[in-house]
Amino acid sequence: MSELLPPTPGQTVGPFFGYALPYARGNELVEPGTPGAVRLHGTVYDGAGAPVPDALIEIWQTDPAGKVVARSGSLLRDGTFTGWGRAETDREGGYWFRTLNPGATEPGRAPFFVVTVFARGLQDRLFTRAYLPDATTDDVVALIPGPLENDPLLASLEPERRATLVTAREPDGSLRFDIRLQGERETVFLTYDEGPAAGKDGVGA
Amino acid sequence: MSAGVNDDDVEREMTMNDAAADIAADTAQHTALDTAAESQAQLSAEIEAGHRAYEKGLQEGAPEELGPRRNWPPYRSSLLRHPTKDLHHADPETIELFAPVFGERDIGALEADLTVQHNGEPIGERIVVRGRVVDGQGRPVRRQLVEVWQANAAGRYIHKRDQHPAPIDPNFTGIGRMLTDDDGWYQFQTIKPGPYPWKNHFNAWRPAHIHFSLFGRELTQRIVTQMYFPGDPLFPLDPIFQSIHDPRARERLVATYDHDVSQHEWATGYRWDIVLTGSHRTWTEPEDGDE
Numbered sequence: 121m122s123e124l125l126p127p128t129p130g131q132t133v134g135p136f137f138g139y140a141l142p143y144a145r146g147n148e149l150v151e152p153g154t155p156g157a158v159r160l161h162g163t164v165y166d167g168a169g170a171p172v173p174d175a176l177i178e179i180w181q182t183d184p185a186g187k188v189v190a191r192s193g194s195l196l197r198d199g200t201f202t203g204w205g206r207a208e209t210d211r212e213g214g215y216w217f218r219t220l221n222p223g224a225t226e227p228g229r230a231p232f233f234v235v236t237v238f239a240r241g242l243q244d245r246l247f248t249r250a251y252l253p254d255a256t257t258d259d260v261v262a263l264i265p266g267p268l269e270n271d272p273l274l275a276s277l278e279p280e281r282r283a284t285l286v287t288a289r290e291p292d293g294s295l296r297f298d299i300r301l302q303g304e305r306e307t308v309f310l311t312y313d314e315g316p317a318a319g320k321d322g323v324g325a
Numbered sequence: 326m327s328a329g330v331n332d333d334d335v336e337r338e339m340t341m342n343d344a345a346a347d348i349a350a351d352t353a354q355h356t357a358l359d360t361a362a363e364s365q366a367q368l369s370a371e372i373e374a375g376h377r378a379y380e381k382g383l384q385e386g387a388p389e390e391l392g393p394r395r396n397w398p399p400y401r402s403s404l405l406r407h408p409t410k411d412l413h414h415a416d417p418e419t420i421e422l423f424a425p426v427f428g429e430r431d432i433g434a435l436e437a438d439l440t441v442q443h444n445g446e447p448i449g450e451r452i453v454v455r456g457r458v459v460d461g462q463g464r465p466v467r468r469q470l471v472e473v474w475q476a477n478a479a480g481r482y483i484h485k486r487d488q489h490p491a492p493i494d495p496n497f498t499g500i501g502r503m504l505t506d507d508d509g510w511y512q513f514q515t516i517k518p519g520p521y522p523w524k525n526h527f528n529a530w531r532p533a534h535i536h537f538s539l540f541g542r543e544l545t546q547r548i549v550t551q552m553y554f555p556g557d558p559l560f561p562l563d564p565i566f567q568s569i570h571d572p573r574a575r576e577r578l579v580a581t582y583d584h585d586v587s588q589h590e591w592a593t594g595y596r597w598d599i600v601l602t603g604s605h606r607t608w609t610e611p612e613d614g615d616e
Contacts, residue, residue, distance in 0.1 A: 127602040128394045129574050131551040132565060134536060136484040140474030167405035180544050182420050186435060192428025201598045206426035225419035234421055238549055240404030242474035243393040243568050245549055249415075273415045301406050312410035312421065312545040312604035319412035321391035322570055
């Protein structure tokens with residue numbers, strides 16, 4: 121690897137982001153009634169199982185055909201699907217997005233939302249993935265997604281750990297993705313760094 | 326909701342508006358922490374012990390740390406909010422190798438000036454902050470979103486949960502947004518924020534800082550962080566700043582005074598460059614341009 125500049129370290133989003141980062145319709149990637157609209161929602165929990173009311177969740181995703189969207193308009197929603205959204209948790213630790221199912225970017229890959237988590241008390245952002253629970257999609261133009269067990273990340277995890285990354289399809293058709301920062305059923309959080317020490321606390325940036 | 330809430334509490338809470346309820350909950354929490362009243366000396370001892378252990382580890386061959394510790398008890402709010410397991414390695418997939426696109430239509434041109442958002446001039450030391458956002462190879466992060474937020478000159482946030490007795494400035498909100506230019510530069514004008522007290526322990530003060538939210542060329546580069554001002558005497562006392570164990574890494578969050586950024590009879594200038602390394606992968610040009 122060539123010599124790289126050292127990264128700027130992260131710091132906590134702190135307690136006072138609520139007046140600065142959330143914005144109108146940040147969590148509404150599509151308008152109500154859009155064909156294929158799905159509700160992605162969940163609760164953020166701390167290590168004692170208490171909801172986290174001061175977290176910020178962002179999602180980044182492909183469109184249902186598996187295409188990476190490169191369009192502006194996320195901050196001033198005008199009906200353009202941009203693939204990116206932001207939601208703060210409410211007083212019960214809950215968040216929700218109105219969006220579309222992501223598609224597979226390559227045939228045989230399992231579609232997922234990229235999820236980034238920030239919170240008071242969390243020193244640095246956390247990345248994770250929220251996979252669709254079913255390898256089917258309503259969008260006929262989508263590439264055929266692969267089964268979850270073939271996904272390289274999911275295949276690298278023990279079943280109990282793997283389950284933390286898969287959304288649950290609720291009876292109303294919505295997708296539930298709870299995030300546990302710590303403790304039993306702690307969500308699997310990701311590093312994209314390589315190297316044996318990459319995932320150790322403090323090593324990465 | 327907390328356990329043990331009786332019906333009266335619920336009913337009373339329902340009659341309050343959201344802001345009042347939030348403040349009440351917050352005050353209760355702060356009172357609980359205040360009664361703990363741990364001293365700065367205790368916290369400083371914990372910080373020093375943590376740093377000594379890191380230095381010892383380095384000498385024994387442990388890797389240099391580039392970021393903050395998530396598991397860092399001196400920052401008390403982190404106790405139940407840090408993952409206990411190592412981060413799991415994932416090879417970034419296509420979507421993670423791209424970042425959302427923001428454009429001129431997303432933000433207004435005046436959002437990069439935090440001093441003109443009201444009818445009057447905010448009180449305080451007017452400053453200009455300027456810097457360049459690059460990736461690990463030093464290539465500019467072009468046309469990408471930078472969000473900033475901060476306390477006013479008295480150290481008070483507009484946020485409803487900041488209730489400490491320092492004045493609110495009616496002419497200062499403390500929120501800015503801008504895009505980097507084609508060479509990765511950002512610049513904004515604001516008022517130098519003051520330090521402020523917080524409830525981590527007794528007589529705890531945060532060094533003055535500006536919060537930054539940054540996007541890179543790929544999502545793996547996304548960070549939220551804080552920029553500090555040079556020579557702040559509160560640095561060694563602050564559990565959040567000191568969560569970064571390596572002194573070289575901490576230094577990367579401290580701006581420098583830059584006389585070339587200062588403006589004649591108008592503002593002093595600070596320079597702060599930002600490096601977003603993400604997955605360290607080679608970046609590929611997106612196929613679709615913006616608009």
